[in-house]
Amino acid sequence: MATTPNYGVKIISKAVQPAIPRTTVTPITVSKLNTPPHLMPINIAFARFDDDGRIEFVGHTSPEGWERMLGYTAEYVVQGDADVDLDWVDGHVIKRRPENPTILDGMTLRNLPIPCQITVDGTTHDSQDETADLSFSQPGTYTVVVSAFPMLDASFQVTQE
Structure with missing residues (x-):
């Protein structure tokens, strides 16, 4: 039975998502870190989306987890805070979904x-x-x-x- 590796990613369920303050993430070079992945700070917000731009889930990860995630799913993740119900991804940019005119x-x-x-x-x-x-x-x-x-x-x- 194959298992999916955990790359330091913390998924936050939309039902129990805590309020997380928006912060600026300073880019760092992962290769210069000597901290084991399980001790690294979780500070990069991201969203996973499908071919249509629907956000499937949001989460937070460490810089190393982000680099590893980009290695296997870069075309379907984007960095930034997003709301599963109110946002979508267009051209790798998180945008608010427009109002329905009905x-x-x-x-x-x-x-x-x-x-x-x-x-x-x-x-x-x-x-x-x-x-x-x-x-x-x-x-x-x-x-x-x-x-x-x-x-x-x-x-x-x-x-x-």
Whole structure:
């Protein structure tokens, strides 16, 4: 059974991420360090992202851990503080995700990004239109989410009487 080596990386779950003060990291030459990796300070913030720029996770690592990480995954990591839900990576730059322009007008979604996905209570539908009329077979309150990455999701509560 193969195991993934730990290169001094500390992953911070988005659910329990502590508030970490933003600091300036002074570049150092790793080869001049005589400190064992397990005793090195963890002070480089980073984000791991996918092909679309979605941030998969954020963490902090030591300078040596960062150098090792670059050796095997440089195209999918970027240095800096990021928020998994609010940021994305564009050209190796962490950016805020733009607002979704969708509005709910009665039972009609307007200003839909093209293309987008409309999710109603967990069921997703692809859309290529600027508007979508909503109707439901049963009365009740439904959660409708409009997604068009990299935009932020737009979420609405819709009541069918």
